[in-house]
Amino acid sequence: MAAIPSGVLGALDSTSDRAVFRQIADQLREAIDKGRFKEGAKLPSESELVEHYGVSRMTVRNALSVLQGEGLVHSEHGKGVFVRPRPPVRRLASDRFARRHRDQGKAAFTVEAEAAGSHPEVDSLEVKEERPTQDVSARLGGPRRVLARRRRYLLDGRPVEFATSYLPLDIARGTPIAEPNPGPGGIYARLEELGHRLDHFEEEIRARMPTPSEVKFLRLAAGVPVIHLVRTAFDKEGRPVEVCDTVMAADAYVLAYQLPAT
Amino acid sequence: MAAIPSGVLGALDSTSDRAVFRQIADQLREAIDKGRFKEGAKLPSESELVEHYGVSRMTVRNALSVLQGEGLVHSEHGKGVFVRPRPPVRRLASDRFARRHRDQGKAAFTVEAEAAGSHPEVDSLEVKEERPTQDVSARLGGPRRVLARRRRYLLDGRPVEFATSYLPLDIARGTPIAEPNPGPGGIYARLEELGHRLDHFEEEIRARMPTPSEVKFLRLAAGVPVIHLVRTAFDKEGRPVEVCDTVMAADAYVLAYQLPAT
DNA sequence: CTCACCCACTCGTCTATACGAGTATGTGTG
DNA sequence: CACACATACTCGTATAGACGAGTGGGTGAG
Numbered sequence: 001m002a003a004i005p006s007g008v009l010g011a012l013d014s015t016s017d018r019a020v021f022r023q024i025a026d027q028l029r030e031a032i033d034k035g036r037f038k039e040g041a042k043l044p045s046e047s048e049l050v051e052h053y054g055v056s057r058m059t060v061r062n063a064l065s066v067l068q069g070e071g072l073v074h075s076e077h078g079k080g081v082f083v084r085p086r087p088p089v090r091r092l093a094s095d096r097f098a099r100r101h102r103d104q105g106k107a108a109f110t111v112e113a114e115a116a117g118s119h120p121e122v123d124s125l126e127v128k129e130e131r132p133t134q135d136v137s138a139r140l141g142g143p144r145r146v147l148a149r150r151r152r153y154l155l156d157g158r159p160v161e162f163a164t165s166y167l168p169l170d171i172a173r174g175t176p177i178a179e180p181n182p183g184p185g186g187i188y189a190r191l192e193e194l195g196h197r198l199d200h201f202e203e204e205i206r207a208r209m210p211t212p213s214e215v216k217f218l219r220l221a222a223g224v225p226v227i228h229l230v231r232t233a234f235d236k237e238g239r240p241v242e243v244c245d246t247v248m249a250a251d252a253y254v255l256a257y258q259l260p261a262t
Numbered sequence: 263m264a265a266i267p268s269g270v271l272g273a274l275d276s277t278s279d280r281a282v283f284r285q286i287a288d289q290l291r292e293a294i295d296k297g298r299f300k301e302g303a304k305l306p307s308e309s310e311l312v313e314h315y316g317v318s319r320m321t322v323r324n325a326l327s328v329l330q331g332e333g334l335v336h337s338e339h340g341k342g343v344f345v346r347p348r349p350p351v352r353r354l355a356s357d358r359f360a361r362r363h364r365d366q367g368k369a370a371f372t373v374e375a376e377a378a379g380s381h382p383e384v385d386s387l388e389v390k391e392e393r394p395t396q397d398v399s400a401r402l403g404g405p406r407r408v409l410a411r412r413r414r415y416l417l418d419g420r421p422v423e424f425a426t427s428y429l430p431l432d433i434a435r436g437t438p439i440a441e442p443n444p445g446p447g448g449i450y451a452r453l454e455e456l457g458h459r460l461d462h463f464e465e466e467i468r469a470r471m472p473t474p475s476e477v478k479f480l481r482l483a484a485g486v487p488v489i490h491l492v493r494t495a496f497d498k499e500g501r502p503v504e505v506c507d508t509v510m511a512a513d514a515y516v517l518a519y520q521l522p523a524t
Numbered sequence: 525c526t527c528a529c530c531c532a533c534t535c536g537t538c539t540a541t542a543c544g545a546g547t548a549t550g551t552g553t554g
Numbered sequence: 555c556a557c558a559c560a561t562a563c564t565c566g567t568a569t570a571g572a573c574g575a576g577t578g579g580g581t582g583a584g
Contacts, residue, residue: 553559
């Protein structure tokens with residue numbers, strides 16, 4: 001078992017009333033912050049830390065679980081504990097649904113990803129009619145059934161976003177919107193062709209920890225929150241014509257908005 | 263020791279390859295989701311769960327720590343483990359800095375909080391000149407020193423937000439902006455009086471787990487992420503005149519934006 | 525040389541135990 | 555009645571040990 005290089009991690013302060021596992025977590029966190037362990041680097045193994053600090057293994061694991069909860073490290077069974085690298089971030093601009101970005105052959109996600117040098121994929125496409133949740137129904141003005149379009153977005157093989165669009169049946173049924181591939185410009189282009197000229201969007205943003213199914217579906221590491229975005233599209237008559245519910249891996253996104261000062 | 267009411271929690275499946283502590287966490291999560299434990303209610307104590315499932319205490323604690331990490335429960339030393347109540351949410355509208363909301367005697371935070379029936383407070387006010395971080399300096403066009411205004415916002419005694427405004431010294435020094443209380447309408451009103459007519463704002467939003475100092479300062483429960491918002495204000499000449507860096511308790515906020523479809 | 529296997533090392537799960545510290549309650553004393 | 559204290563509960567911290575399972579490298583057989 002390799003010893004830990006001296007100077008990287010200090011000693012425990014037995015006079016402190018701070019719990020031992022917190023002191024160990026503090027020292028590891030500081031070492032990571034100061035770059036003594038770089039992104040992707042392997043931390044000392046549990047048994048090395050046990051040796052170094054002279055504590056039991058559970059105490060060391062407790063310290064490591066603190067850092068996992070902070071999203072600083074992740075562990076790989078059989079390999080070790082590593083400093084979590086920050087994945088490339090996708091920047092969502094607030095004008096991404098403007099008409100000038102729409103009349104192209106490809107979906108916005110694909111265009112943006114390729115511009116950023118990434119390989120985009122869309123999978124888990126599901127299009128079906130269903131009964132909306134109370135929240136979605138209220139946002140759409142109270143329909144009892146809606147068309148739901150579900151899809152998952154991946155960048156370079158990593159799932160980053162899961163989105164569901166809901167549309168009232170009287171708008172979407174029997175149109176290209178109800179097809180798996182709605183065609184160039186996406187469903188907003190189709191809505192406008194169908195006479196629902198779009199006026200504005202409302203977006204609501206929350207952040208929270210993921211549910212277990214979100215962890216699975218987005219393959220989220222411990223300590224990574226999700227951004228929950230609900231966008232409602234309104235036409236010129238003020239009618240809500242679509243609600244899009246999106247859950248994003250928070251470490252993969254920055255949302256950017258431009259607002260008038262008026 | 264009180265027994266757990268039958269039907270609330272099931273039994274373990276020893277044939278399953280799902281870890282015992284995960285099965286216990288699953289059952290507790292399901293019971294919470296289905297309302298068998300209501301918001302604020304006390305879960306069975308660790309020793310009751312030990313009794314019920316016939317496992318060791320560490321296994322039960324492991325299960326509970328999973329739920330804590332998900333933000334579903336929080337524990338209170340000496341009392342028990344409770345279903346985490348969802349605090350009242352503060353809704354931030356994208357037009358909250360529009361001029362029509364400005365020319366009033368009170369700060370926007372105070373007005374909004376009182377309208378929502380809450381008791382607002384602002385503390386930890388610090389106003390000083392300092393060297394900006396590389397990021398802030400870049401956003402402001404590269405000044406070597408800036409005025410920093412730090413403050414913490416509380417609702418009904420609970421800290422919800424920590425914000426720092428940075429302004430170039432040539433704009434702010436010697437003006438009311440450098441005073442602890444900049445006067446009615448806040449620093450945006452003062453900037454316009456000083457001839458820096460505001461044109462637009464840019465906001466960048468991220469979500470992540472809090473640092474230990476953020477946990478302390480915002481008194482965050484385990485499993486609560488933060489929303490990190492950086493707003494840059496631009497004047498009519500296109501010059502960035504302020505950067506505001508805000509860290510919010512994610513369970514206390516919804517951000518709402520309205521965007522044109524143009 | 526190649527490939528299968530073994531072994532050493534990693535983290536994951538679980539048990540059993542011990543003591544400390546915060547909280548609430550009831551009881552007995554003044 | 556009021557208050558201090560004992561007590562029984564809560565969760566927090568820590569130890570020591572055991573076995574399992576995933577990974578990777580070295581070694582020996584073919």
